[in-house]
Every structure is written in C-alpha cells, then in structure tokens.
Amino acid sequence: MTIRLMIADDHAMVRRGLQVFLATQPDIALVGEAANGQETLDRAAELRPDVILMDLNMPVLNGIETTARLIQAQPEIKVIVLTSFADQDHVLPAIQAGAKGYLLKDIEPDMLIEAVRRVHQGRVELHPDAAGMLVNHLSGSERPLTKEDKGSSEEDRLGQLTPRELEVLRHLATGMSNKEIGESLVITEKTVKTHVSHLLDKLGFSDRTQAAIFAVKRGIGL
Amino acid sequence: MTIRLMIADDHAMVRRGLQVFLATQPDIALVGEAANGQETLDRAAELRPDVILMDLNMPVLNGIETTARLIQAQPEIKVIVLTSFADQDHVLPAIQAGAKGYLLKDIEPDMLIEAVRRVHQGRVELHPDAAGMLVNHLSGSERPLTKEDKGSSEEDRLGQLTPRELEVLRHLATGMSNKEIGESLVITEKTVKTHVSHLLDKLGFSDRTQAAIFAVKRGIGL
C-alpha cells in the first residue's frame, strides 16, 4: 500500500526538492502541497494524506498550531516536523501538539524517506537533538514511584519458562485461543492448556489476560 | 581523554561480556562494577565515573531509584539505562530520574560503545521504542508504537465506546476479572459483563484478552 504524503512548507524550493526525490519512491505518493498553515488544514481535510511533512516556520498559521488543529481534526494523520532548528522552544510544543516525528532539514533524503515509512507504521522519528530536548525536559520532573519494583521479580520469572512455554505465551499474547494456538503450533488443545497452566503458575498470574498484558508490555510477541 | 565507565548489573555474565568488549576500546576505561543499587551508589561516590551503564532490574535498590539518587548526588554523571524492556512503566521513570540514555540489551556492542561516547559528550541516546514512549506520553495521544499498524479503523471503533465502556476497558486492561471490575466500579458483575460484551462487539474482538492487548498497545490503562 502506498503512503499518501503531503508537504507543508512555505519555500517553493524545498517543496520542489522533495518532489524530485519522492518521484523515485514507488511506495510514496505525493498527494498534495501547502505553503501556509491554513492551506495545510484545508488541503489535508480534503486529501486525507497518511503523513504530512510540516515546516514550523510558515505564514498565516505556524506549524505547531497547524499540527495541533490537524491532529484534533484527524488524529490518524502522522505529522513529521521538518525544520531547521532543534531547540526546546520548538521541539516540546511540536510533540505536545501531536507530531510523531521531529527532523532537521540537514537530514539525508534517504533517511527522510525511511523516517516517513517508519512514522507511517506508527513509530516515531526524532532527531537526536530533539530527543535530547525531551529528555532534558522530563529530567528531574516529578516521578511517581508507586508501582515499580514489581517488574524485577517478573523478569526473573520470565526466565523460568521453558522454550515451549514462551512460544505459547507469544501466541497467547496475540489474542489466540487455546484451540488456535494448538493449530498454529500443531499440538492438541489439551497440550496448550497444560502449557498455559504451567506458564501462568510460573508467572504468578491467574488468567491468560494478565499474561497477555504482561507479555505485550515487555514487548514479547512483536 | 578516556571515558571512565562503570557497570551496574546484577548478572555477572552481563558484566563479563561488557568487560571483554570494552577491553578493546582504547578510549574507554572500565573503572568499576556493581551488582546492586546500593553498591552502585557506594562505588560511584568513590570512583567518580563519567558514565554508568545501569541495569534496571537489580536487587536491594532498583535501577531507577539508584539513578535518581545518583543524579542527585552527582549531577554530572551520565547514566545510560541498559535493560531488556521498553515499556512506559520503565522508560518514563528512568528519564525522569535523570537517565541520559535508554537502550535495550539486544543492542550491538559497537552501537553501545558509540552510545557511550555520545552520551559522554552530552547527547542522549534513546532506543526508538523508548523515544516512542516519551512522545506518546507528551502528546497525550493514545497512539502506540507498534509496527503492525492495524490502522485507523480500530481507532475509530475506540471512539464509539461509551465513557462507561471505556472505563471498563481500562480496568480490563489491567488484568481484572469481571467480578473485580464490578467491585472497583461499584456495579454488579452482571453489568460489567454487559459492558464487556458491548465493548467486544464494538471493537470487533471475540474475547477480553484481545481487547486487553489492544488497549495496552494503545497505551490505555496506564
């Protein structure tokens, strides 16, 4: 499936440059352009792009305000901020506005394309300096130290699972029933139930849902 | 100038592995090790390392609490969290505690060394998933960073839930049974079952586990 991309930048030169490069990418279709914030909102509402490359410094309506309104109207749109500066004054508001990416214009075109693809997949892309801004912002902020320490023992328990039990847990964490897991693993449902029982016991859970939540949070079954 | 590095990890195996690899790096000197949080604080006070690679899962004092105290005592120390999981429960507290890096243990050794150098120079190093956690946290959005982006259809369905159903989903996503949810919400188990049935129907799932997985991936029920 091709990615529907839109560019919002007041410099025609920048738009032209991206046009040329994007033309060589079969999986990305440039469906629209805009030279200011208001135009971006209008075009996006009509064209419904998947991803928007957004300049921050635009007339009429700046990129951050535009991003905020855009996300409010169409939360599924992925906004990647593409700008020339990475300072606290811009990074934080942009992310808070809902941007899923923050990149600098000195990025290599190939990297930019890669970033577009990843953001479209639901990941985030941050320039290291932008990440730094976020980290510094959060550093020293209030920390809820309520429920930690719980993870440590669970981590150990995870290591106690046999390979097969881990395999079952992985399947369980995709939402499969015992029967479906059995079919997938080519074993009986009975056997699956045995594995599930054992794994719940070792992990200290009382039902599969808790195990699935645990697994997803640990990134198992990706 | 050589970088004075310290390792805090309760697994001797991990420390040994790093030792071996670090020995080949002329600009990095391994000046100390610790197997638990308290030991880390003691050794760090005495050895004054530039950078600490910190496991989160340690006995006595966990990595997050250790990081917080460490940074308070010696703000110039750069802490890089090196752990096995990248979930909201760990990333955010770690950064708030003052960590300048958050990496997963499946990182390539060369990349780890590079990360140590960059953090030492004042930059930050985040695993993409960790960056995703921060962005999602700040944008207040409930967008995940999963790769299999099943897409906006589910996002729309989420909006179809009534406030009460969403509430039930949130509880469900913590691993509670219908009975427990009922107690927590001060309604009958029967009513909970009604809500669950409706929410499963609207979301298009066939059982609570699938709903819980979905919810956790969207960051609901933090």
Place this chain on the structure above:
DNA sequence: GAGGTTCTCAATCGAACGATTGAGAGCCTT
C-alpha cells in the same frame, strides 16, 4: 542406567466468560 527436564496427550470439574434477551431508570434532544 537412574534421575531430571521437557513435551506431549487425556480426562475431569468447577469457575469464568460471552451472547442474548428483557427491562427499568435517568438524561438528553426534538
């Protein structure tokens, strides 16, 4: 070869789950 672990399968049984139907109460908007 004895003992331990893992993987497999089965059967039973109570508990939890989910679908479905029906219904009363409160709160909107029209």
Place this chain on the structure above:
DNA sequence: AAGGCTCTCAATCGTTCGATTGAGAACCTC
C-alpha cells in the same frame, strides 16, 4: 411528551478456561 442513549441489573445457555492428576516418550546429565 416522545424517542434515543446510557447505565444498570438479571437470567439463561453454551463455550472456554484453568487446575489437577496421571502418563508415555525423548532427551539430557551424572
């Protein structure tokens, strides 16, 4: 006032789940 949600509760019914016990086979290690 009427129709439309939402929230609440209940009862029934079939399905799924999870615990438990028992057991055979393959594969380790000692």
